[in-house]
Amino acid sequence: MKKLFTLFAAGLLALCSMVTHAQDGKSDYPLGAGDTIRVQVFQNPDLTIETRVSESGIITYPLIGAVPLGGLSVAAAEKKIADALQTGGFIQKPQVNIALIQIRGNQVSVLGQVARPGRFPLETVNTRLSDMLANAGGATAAGDDVVVVTGIRDGKAFRKEIDIPSIFLDNKAQDNLLLQGGDTIYVHRAPVFFIYGEVQRPGSFRIERDMTIMQALAQGGGPNARGSEKRLRLHRKLPNGTVQQIEPQLTDAVQANDVLYVKESIF
The missing domain is CATH 3.10.560.10 (Outer membrane lipoprotein wza domain like)
Known part of the structure; x- marks a missing residue:
C-alpha cells in the first residue's frame, strides 16, 4: 500500500508540474545566462535549491555537480537533471520540477521608434520578430517600415534589414525571423x-x-x-x-x- 501511495504521489507531482508548465507557458522557454530557477525533487527536500544559470549556461547541482542547461527548455532541463540523478545511482525514479524565479537570460532589446522600447524575455523558443514588435507596442507614427535585427548566429555576427509590411502584404513569411537571446531590434525614424x-x-x-x-x-x-x-x-x-x-x-x-x-x- 505504501509503495502504491508513493507511485500515486509521484504521478500526481508529475501531473501538477505538467499542468503548471502548460498554464504559465514556460515549459518551452529556453533557459539562458542570468535566469534564476528553483529545482525540486519529489520526496527529497535536501535537493531543493535556488540557483542562477551562469554566463556559460551551467548550474551546480547537489550530487551531480555541473549541469549545462543553457539553451534547454524547462522541460528538457528537468529531464537532464533527472537522468543524471538516476544514472548516478542516487535516486531510482526522480521526479524533478524546475520553476522560473526570475528571467534575465534570453532577452531581446527593442530600440528606436517603438511605443515601449526596452528588453523583453523570449518566453518561448518560437518567438518571432512580429511577436516581439507587438510586445514593444509596435512602431510609432515616426517609425520606419524597415527594421534592423542584429545578433549572433552560428558564432558569427548577424545583421539583417527587414521590411515589416512585406512579411504580410507580399507573403514573405521567411523574413519573420525566429529570434534568439541577445538579439537587438532597431526601428529607425522613417525617411x-x-x-x-x-x-x-x-x-x-x-x-x-x-x-x-x-x-x-x-x-x-x-x-x-x-x-x-x-x-x-x-x-x-x-x-x-x-x-x-x-x-x-x-x-x-x-x-x-x-x-x-x-x-x-x-x-
Missing part, C-alpha cells in the same frame, strides 16, 4: 521629405511607400493661390555629397531627404 515655397503647408513629411512627387505635393496641401504644380524644383543629395537640382515629373518617386520647392506661377 522624410521637405516641401516649401508656394504651398499650403510647408514643412517635413514622412515618405509613404512608393510615394510620388504628386503625392508629396498633396501632403503639403497643394500649391497655394500663387503657386503652380508645373513649376517645381527638386534638390536631391547624391551619394557623393553633392546636391542635384532637377525639375521633377509628377510621377517621379520621392527619395529620403528630398527638398521640393514650389515656384510662384508666372501668370
Whole structure:
C-alpha cells in the first residue's frame, strides 16, 4: 500500500508540474545566462535549491555537480537533471520540477521608434520578430517600415534589414525571423521629405511607400493661390555629397531627404 501511495504521489507531482508548465507557458522557454530557477525533487527536500544559470549556461547541482542547461527548455532541463540523478545511482525514479524565479537570460532589446522600447524575455523558443514588435507596442507614427535585427548566429555576427509590411502584404513569411537571446531590434525614424515655397503647408513629411512627387505635393496641401504644380524644383543629395537640382515629373518617386520647392506661377 505504501509503495502504491508513493507511485500515486509521484504521478500526481508529475501531473501538477505538467499542468503548471502548460498554464504559465514556460515549459518551452529556453533557459539562458542570468535566469534564476528553483529545482525540486519529489520526496527529497535536501535537493531543493535556488540557483542562477551562469554566463556559460551551467548550474551546480547537489550530487551531480555541473549541469549545462543553457539553451534547454524547462522541460528538457528537468529531464537532464533527472537522468543524471538516476544514472548516478542516487535516486531510482526522480521526479524533478524546475520553476522560473526570475528571467534575465534570453532577452531581446527593442530600440528606436517603438511605443515601449526596452528588453523583453523570449518566453518561448518560437518567438518571432512580429511577436516581439507587438510586445514593444509596435512602431510609432515616426517609425520606419524597415527594421534592423542584429545578433549572433552560428558564432558569427548577424545583421539583417527587414521590411515589416512585406512579411504580410507580399507573403514573405521567411523574413519573420525566429529570434534568439541577445538579439537587438532597431526601428529607425522613417525617411522624410521637405516641401516649401508656394504651398499650403510647408514643412517635413514622412515618405509613404512608393510615394510620388504628386503625392508629396498633396501632403503639403497643394500649391497655394500663387503657386503652380508645373513649376517645381527638386534638390536631391547624391551619394557623393553633392546636391542635384532637377525639375521633377509628377510621377517621379520621392527619395529620403528630398527638398521640393514650389515656384510662384508666372501668370
